[in-house]
Amino acid sequence: MRSVERVAILGGQRIPFARRNTNYRHKSNQEMLTETLHALTEKFSLRDKRLGEVVGGAVLKRSADFNLTRESLLSCGLSYQTPAYEMQQACATSMQAAVAVGNKIALGQIEVGIACGVDSTSDLPLEVANDLRRILLDASAARSLPERLQVWSRLRLSMIKPTAGSVDEPRTGLSMGKHCELMVKEWDISRQAQDELALASHKNGLDAYQRDFYKDLVTPYCGLERDNILRADTSMETLAKLKPAFDKTSGAGTLTAGNSTPLTDGASSVLLSNVSWATNNGHEPLAWLADSETAAVDFFSPQAEGLLMAPAHAVARLLARNNLSLSDFDFYEIHEAFAGQVLCTLKAWESAEYCKTRLNLDKPLGSIKRSGMNLNGGSVGLGHPFAATGTRILASAAKQLANLRATEGRNGRTLISICASGGLGVAAILEG
Numbered sequence: 001m002r003s004v005e006r007v008a009i010l011g012g013q014r015i016p017f018a019r020r021n022t023n024y025r026h027k028s029n030q031e032m033l034t035e036t037l038h039a040l041t042e043k044f045s046l047r048d049k050r051l052g053e054v055v056g057g058a059v060l061k062r063s064a065d066f067n068l069t070r071e072s073l074l075s076c077g078l079s080y081q082t083p084a085y086e087m088q089q090a091c092a093t094s095m096q097a098a099v100a101v102g103n104k105i106a107l108g109q110i111e112v113g114i115a116c117g118v119d120s121t122s123d124l125p126l127e128v129a130n131d132l133r134r135i136l137l138d139a140s141a142a143r144s145l146p147e148r149l150q151v152w153s154r155l156r157l158s159m160i161k162p163t164a165g166s167v168d169e170p171r172t173g174l175s176m177g178k179h180c181e182l183m184v185k186e187w188d189i190s191r192q193a194q195d196e197l198a199l200a201s202h203k204n205g206l207d208a209y210q211r212d213f214y215k216d217l218v219t220p221y222c223g224l225e226r227d228n229i230l231r232a233d234t235s236m237e238t239l240a241k242l243k244p245a246f247d248k249t250s251g252a253g254t255l256t257a258g259n260s261t262p263l264t265d266g267a268s269s270v271l272l273s274n275v276s277w278a279t280n281n282g283h284e285p286l287a288w289l290a291d292s293e294t295a296a297v298d299f300f301s302p303q304a305e306g307l308l309m310a311p312a313h314a315v316a317r318l319l320a321r322n323n324l325s326l327s328d329f330d331f332y333e334i335h336e337a338f339a340g341q342v343l344c345t346l347k348a349w350e351s352a353e354y355c356k357t358r359l360n361l362d363k364p365l366g367s368i369k370r371s372g373m374n375l376n377g378g379s380v381g382l383g384h385p386f387a388a389t390g391t392r393i394l395a396s397a398a399k400q401l402a403n404l405r406a407t408e409g410r411n412g413r414t415l416i417s418i419c420a421s422g423g424l425g426v427a428a429i430l431e432g
Contacts, residue, residue, distance in 0.1 A: 002107070002108045004107070005105055005106050005107075006274065006275055006288055007102040007106055007273075007274070007288060008272060008273050008274065008278050008285035008286075008287075009270060009271075009272055009285060009286050009287045009288065009289055009395070009430070010044065010272065010273055010278060010283045010286065011043065011270070011283075011286055011395060011398070011399070012040070012217055012269055012270040012271065012391060012392075012394065012395025012396075013040040013043055013217065013218075013395075014036055014217065014218055014219070014266065014267060014268035014388065014391070014395070015032060015035055015036055015218070015221040015266055015267055015268075016218055016225060016226050016227045016266070017227040017228075017229060017264050017265070017383030017384075017385055017392075018222075018224060018227070018228050018229075018264065018265045018266060018383070019229050019262055019263070019264060019265075019383065020121040020122050020262065020265060021122050022122075022228055022265075023221075023224050024120065024122060024221075024222055024265040024266070025122045025265075026122075026123070027120065027122075027222065028123050029060075029061065029062075029065050029068055029118045029119065030071055030072055032118050032120065032221075032265065032266065032267040033056065033058075033072040033116060033267045034072040034076050035267070036116060036118070036219075036268060036269050037054070037072055037076035037077075038075075039269075040076075040114065040269045041076050044271055044281075044283065045281075046271075047077045048077070048078070048079050049078065049082075050078075050079040050082050051078060051079075051082045051110075051112050051113055052082075052083075052104065052110025052111055052112050052113045053104070053110060054069055054070075054078070054082060054113060054114040054116065055069065055084070055085060055086070055087060055097040055098075055101050055113065055114070055116070056084070056086055056087075056093075056094065056097055056117055056269075056387075057086040057087045057088045057093040057094070057097060057117055058086075058088070058093070058117065058118050058120075058386075059090055059091075059119050059167070059386040059387050060119055060121065060124060060125060060165055060167075060386070061125060062123075063125070067086075068086055068118075069084040069085060069086040069116070070083075070084040070085070070086075072084075072118075087100065089420055089424060089426070090386060090420035090422055090424060091335065091337060091384070091386050091419065092390055092418045092419075092424060092425070092426040093386065093387035094115055094116060094270075094387055094388055094389065094391040094394075095115075095292075095390025095393070095416070095418050096390070097115035097116065097117065097391070098115035098270055098272065098391060098394055098428075099289075099428070100115070101113035101272050102272055102289045102292075105272060105273065105274050108274075111274050112271070112274070112277045113271075113272055114269055114270065114272070115269065115272065115390075115394075116268065116269035116391055117267065117269075117387030117388040117389070117390060117391055118267035118268075118387055119265065119266070119385040119387045119388055120265045120385070121263040121265060121385075123265075124165055125164070125165045126162040126163070127162060127163050127164075127165065128162055129158075129163070131154075131156075132155070132159040135152065135155055135159070139151045167386075167421060169299075169421060169422070171300040172299070172300050176308070176337065176338075176421055177255055177260060177338065178247070180255055180260075180307070180308060180337070180338045181247045181253060183306035184254055184255065184340035184343070184344060186344075187306075187343070187344045187347050189254070189340050189347070191240075191254040191256075191259075192236075193339075194254060194255070194338075195240060195256075195258065195259050195339070196236070197259070197336070197380070198336075198380045198381070199234055199235070199236060199239060200378075201336055201339070201378040201379070201381035201382070202230055202231055202234045202380070203234075203381075204374060204375055204376060204381070205227065205230045205377025205378070205381040205382050206230050206232055206377070206381075208376035208377055209226050209230070213376055213396075213399070214226065214376075214396075217395055217396065217399065227382045229262055229264065229383040230377070230381050230382065234258070238258070239256070239258040239259065242257055242258045245260060254340065255338055255340055259338065260337075260338045260339070261336060261337055261379045261380055261383065261384035262384070264383035264384050265385055266383060266388050266392075268388040268391040268392040268395065269391055269395075270394050270395050270398075272289065286399055286402040286432060287397070287414070287430045287431060288430065288431045289394075289428065289430060290428075290431045291318060291321065291322055291428065292318070292427065292429070293317050293318035293321070293426070294314060294425070295310045295311070295314035295317065295424070295425050295426075296310055296313075296422070296424050297309050297313065297423040297425075299423040305358060306344060307421070307423055308338075308341045308344070308345075309344065309345065309348065309358075309423075309425075310419060310420070310423055310424050311334075311345055311419050311425035311426070312345050312354075312359065312425075313358070313425065314417070314425045314426055315365070315415065315417055315427045316349075316355070316359045316365060318428075324413075325366060326349065326366045326415070327366060327369070329368070329372070329414060330401075330413055330414065331372045331373075331375065331397065331400055331401070331404075331413075331414040331415075332372055332374070332414070332415050332417070333373075333396070333397045333414060333415070333416045333417070334346075334373060334374060334378070335384075335417065335419060336374065336378035336379040336380045337384065338380075339380055341419060345417065345419075346367070346368065349365040349366060349368075350364050350366065351364060352364050376396050390426075393416055393418070397414045397430050398432070400414065401413075401414055401430060401432040412432065413429065413431050414429070414430040414431075415427065415428075415429060416428040416429075416430065
């Protein structure tokens with residue numbers, strides 16, 4: 001019986017993340033993902049090589065994107081014999097792609113693979129009204145001119161208006177931002193605390209670029225050399241002037257455009273392998289993908305909890321399985337869908353009541369070292385193309401551990417936590 005292989009993270013590449021309707025306004029998911037995979041292929045000398053597989057996905061897809069990852073692969077320089085498929089788990093998509101690739105590596109089914117993700121909020125899929133869609137289908141099925149005319153007689157001018165795809169929760173009809181407003185009210189998270197975290201996200205991201213942390217992780221694209229969401233002029237004073245973005249009527253709304261992730265376009269990728277493939281191809285692992293856990297919560301029944309609280313459960317189970325505590329980590333990469341959501345999660349881990357009633361623990365998980373959280377920027381500052389965030393985080397976290405090893409001569413450990421719509425969340429442990 002085969003032994004379990006260690007899963008090495010060799011590095012990543014992404015294009016700069018761009019605010020919606022800016023530099024990538026006319027770029028498709030396929031174009032952005034192809035560029036990202038091409039950059040990774042060139043960086044690791046993968047041209048014409050057959051890999052075990054490439055796994056990726058997008059949340060917002062047009063029907064033409066039905067085989068998105070494979071089509072992007074065919075134009076990026078990899079061998080055409082490299083298989084590809086796609087998956088989707090909202091904001092956790094590319095992290096789950098990395099887990100899928102990593103599991104096959106661990107089982108010895110493949111030696112090397114790529115995880116990736118892409119999303120465009122500029123090139124949105126547009127839909128016709130359902131009544132018009134029905135007319136078009138019925139007209140195509142009609143067998144005679146009188147039948148077709150009868151079908152088209154149902155057409156009304158109001159049916160012509162297209163609609164953009166929505167990411168509101170089907171079960172509740174609420175956006176993720178409105179759900180997060182409910183969460184911050186429940187957990188009594190202040191506007192100031194949210195703005196402080198948002199400010200740190202921008203400052204840490206800018207600092208990372210200034211010390212060239214992203215130099216070998218980000219490839220220039222369409223006139224951008226860094227994420228164009230980052231703002232050097234952000235301050236607590238400017239953030240305080242912004243009006244609530246989701247709860248605009250109660251007078252108690254605290255989520256704003258400044259402490260929430262902006263709609264973003266972008267793509268990212270990560271190369272993973274076993275030890276022998278890395279050695280034989282001259283690559284030094286940056287870190288190791290040690291373990292992961294996925295969780296889901298009930299967010300709509302009478303016993304519901306917050307939509308974005310699933311990572312609290314995932315982390316609790318992950319720590320228990322690995323006999324670790326929150327204090328056993330050097331770094332924490334917590335996806336900032338909203339500054340408020342991060343603060344709710346941190347407060348939940350510190351709550352004896354929540355940990356007992358929701359996580360079935362006899363004591364709180366405890367606190368993290370906030371000085372080690374999102375040190376190279378988070379999603380509020382860097383941006384959040386839904387399916388691309390997981391591998392953006394994974395590549396940065398792996399490099400951060402490699403830097404720790406190089407500068408301090410010791411191994412470290414990173415905890416990753418990513419929330420996703422649908423009441424989902426994924427957590428992972430990196431070592432190295």
